[in-house]
């Protein structure tokens with residue numbers, strides 16, 4: 402028996418579809434890359450704070466369709482089903498379906514237009530455990546080892562997206578910077 406979209410699904414997701422900020426939950430290949438990169442950074446004296454690693458696929462699913470339906474970007478009947486998530490997007494009434502979806506968008510704290518104009522992704526590298534969000538702080542110039550053992554001198558920049566020297570160090574370990582998303586590194590830069 403499916404449950405209609407609405408507030409219920411926010412508490413459901415907070416129990417049954419949680420995100421992780423643990424490196425242990427990453428896909429093993431990328432986990433090794435991220436661990437080695439972070440180890441080099443901390444050994445050099447940087448402070449690394451991991452904010453997000455693996456995103457739960459079911460949570461991403463709820464984010465995606467609630468956002469689209471609430472913004473009238475698709476009909477409630479167009480939402481695809483997902484195994485293990487017994488949600489009814491289509492209440493049989495467009496206004497009620499949109500209201501149920503909007504309750505979820507608000508409950509999840511998702512950014513809406515004009516602050517954010519893209520629907521939350523169903524295909525993020527976080528979902529497969531191949532991306533990590535982290536902040537990296539240090540003062541002055543960091544002398545950090547690249548994977549082949551060379552020492553790189555990386556000055557601190559306020560905008561990490563501009564710090565190409567840091568990106569190069571990450572890349573040597575297989576952690577590629579996405580330059581439009583400050584905390585985001587992944588296996589392929591997306």
Ligand SMILES: [Zn+2]
Nearest residue numbers: 532533534585
């Ligand atoms: Zn990210």
